[in-house]
Amino acid sequence: MADTKVYRATTTAPVNIAVVKYWGKRDPKLNLPTNSSLSVTLAQSDLRTLTTATCSAAFQGQSDSLLLNGEPSDISGARTQACFRALRERRSALEAADPSLPKLASLPLRIVTENNFPTAAGLASSAAGFAALVRAIADLYELPDSPSQLSLIARQGSGSACRSVFGGYVAWRMGEKEDGTDSLAEQVAPASAWPQMRAVVLVVSAAKKGVSSSSGMQQTVATSGLFQERIRTVVPDNIAKMEKAIAAQDFAAFAEVTMRDSNSFHATCADTYPPIYYMNDVSRAAVRAVEAINAKAGRTVAAYTFDAGPNAVVYYLEQDADIVLGTFSSILGAGVDGWKGGEAPSTAAAAEVDATVASTLKTGVSRVISTGVGEGPIKSEEHLVGEDGEPVKR
Numbered sequence: 001m002a003d004t005k006v007y008r009a010t011t012t013a014p015v016n017i018a019v020v021k022y023w024g025k026r027d028p029k030l031n032l033p034t035n036s037s038l039s040v041t042l043a044q045s046d047l048r049t050l051t052t053a054t055c056s057a058a059f060q061g062q063s064d065s066l067l068l069n070g071e072p073s074d075i076s077g078a079r080t081q082a083c084f085r086a087l088r089e090r091r092s093a094l095e096a097a098d099p100s101l102p103k104l105a106s107l108p109l110r111i112v113t114e115n116n117f118p119t120a121a122g123l124a125s126s127a128a129g130f131a132a133l134v135r136a137i138a139d140l141y142e143l144p145d146s147p148s149q150l151s152l153i154a155r156q157g158s159g160s161a162c163r164s165v166f167g168g169y170v171a172w173r174m175g176e177k178e179d180g181t182d183s184l185a186e187q188v189a190p191a192s193a194w195p196q197m198r199a200v201v202l203v204v205s206a207a208k209k210g211v212s213s214s215s216g217m218q219q220t221v222a223t224s225g226l227f228q229e230r231i232r233t234v235v236p237d238n239i240a241k242m243e244k245a246i247a248a249q250d251f252a253a254f255a256e257v258t259m260r261d262s263n264s265f266h267a268t269c270a271d272t273y274p275p276i277y278y279m280n281d282v283s284r285a286a287v288r289a290v291e292a293i294n295a296k297a298g299r300t301v302a303a304y305t306f307d308a309g310p311n312a313v314v315y316y317l318e319q320d321a322d323i324v325l326g327t328f329s330s331i332l333g334a335g336v337d338g339w340k341g342g343e344a345p346s347t348a349a350a351a352e353v354d355a356t357v358a359s360t361l362k363t364g365v366s367r368v369i370s371t372g373v374g375e376g377p378i379k380s381e382e383h384l385v386g387e388d389g390e391p392v393k394r
Contacts, residue, residue: 007054009137010050010052011139014128016127016164017042019039021262021307022035022159022172036171037160041163041166041169042372044374045374046116047128049115049131050113051133052111052136053140056110068129079158088105112392114394127158131154151163151165152180155185166376168191168193168373168375168376173185196319198318199313200324200371203311204286204311204364211308219276220272226267230268242257255303258305262306282310286361287312292357296323303315323349326346326350336367338367338369
């Protein structure tokens, strides 16, 4: 009698926000970057992807499938197929070495995944998505690969996904080999090394980006003169400074590199022909608000950064929450969703912000996400697929 058991594994994976940005590919097919990058993994209590990977002989005759937030998702693309292929090859090797293992590698995969944040809105959804996909299938196949080894696979799905296989502070080393075997992620420091790190995300728009990261970065590589200087000198210098700042828990240094690198990245986007603008008026108002916060504090207590989207991510330390969150609370008020505990923070320590800047933020920020540094992928028993192989109604 055929084994019709439904094999399942579920994992969560986090969003990461780079403080030294990845932008540009030296090999688009293998997702090999033109420069190294470094990120902070954010807490999964606030931003995470939950993914269940299943396979069964009962699915025979069906194709691999993926449901994302309840809707069928196309998995025929080269990136997703590269991840499936690499994971199946590893499982096949285990089965060849131990004939007693169930033959899972040849079975159709049924994947169900959910995000608790907007997809394709500049919140690194693909990073969390591919990290969760790879980790869940690796657990389903009981692969012995280390997180760094799995980052090689996640990278093929989405470059920044390789950083989401770790928690804390994570570097993606660009590597030099043509086959990409040295282009992987490694943990610079665990979350516990600097647990006071916090972040507030000002969600400017939940709409899908006008220019995708993939097409945007290739335009930049092909046409921006500033970009060449960035990858040659700016990024290597920023990586070295950032690793030193994290090791020393030097927030002022961390903040300066974070803001300068964000500025450098968006300058290369503007220098692209035709130019790419991911930031908008609301984004620029957030920059001015951070400057006002730091001016009132008399030191650097907040640092802005923007990925390929308009949302502002503001890093700060827990001990400076009153002035940082208080300032944004004084502008946005209780009417915006997302404050911890459901109540807007006290405005007693708020910095005074230009009226035009405040008005732009108040009308342009739809919600906030208040979070901190967090852990990497975590196994879960919250399966999105039942023992019968069908998606769980939620």
